[in-house]
Amino acid sequence: MSPALALDLEVAAVVAVAVLIVALAAAASGACRDDAGTAAAAAEDVERALGGATLVAYAQAGEAARARQRCCAFCQSEYVKAPGELVRVVPACGHFFHAACDADRWIRTRRTCPLCRGALWPPAPRPPVRAAAVVVVA
Template identity: 40%
Template sequence: MASQDSQMFHWHYTELDDRNFQVRGHTLFYVVVLFAVVLLAALFFLYARRVCSPPPEASHGAAVDAAVPGLPLGLDAGAIDKLPIVLHGGAATGVEEAGECSICLGAFEDGEKVKVLPKCGHCYHSACVDQWLVTRSVCPLCRAPLRVDSAGP
């Protein structure tokens, strides 16, 4: 028994041959079919990902802004400066009072100056909405278009 164990684990590189690793019978066929199935599945998932993913221009609201014909992509600095600024929490401001800026999600504090969009009445921090309106001419929340002539108080 000891001699059999020593022969079994006594391998040298010269003693290794490929006779034990031969592919016989239907094994090659099964390997080729398995490889083909995996390849087809990978191609199908890549195709489905390509077809089902939205186009790159649809991200970040660019497609919504471009869908409104005749509107410029953003407002100029003069039109942005003409938007009314009110104190948050003040009595009878006449605007829709919100608890937070929907751009930065920061809460409004009493007495804080917020910029109000005239068409929809949504309030935002001045810096947040100014940065938004440089590249887009719509309300960040409801997508109401802001024309340059309607930007006045």
């Protein structure tokens, strides 16, 4: 192999590696943007789930929900209808937990219902699909 050919091959290899690095960096930055968007949306869901609207007195939690959930999943003690007993309600499934039992920490770190492990919020309704206009040319 001549020295000139070896140099050409070396330059070609360096260019190929540089192109690969740029392509990987571009793909990675795109992936990071998507992850950041998803993470931001999930963080927003968590903050909404931990808002004042989901912190209610046990007596205010839905009657049907109270009938099927008599004990707190964290402390296993029965709920009482004392005015000061606040519960954190998961909007998607209606499960609730003593606020004092720190369900908030679970929700903040795992982003799911502590009891059923379901999502915090029901899935957003999909926009209606509009029928495409049909033009008939006679």
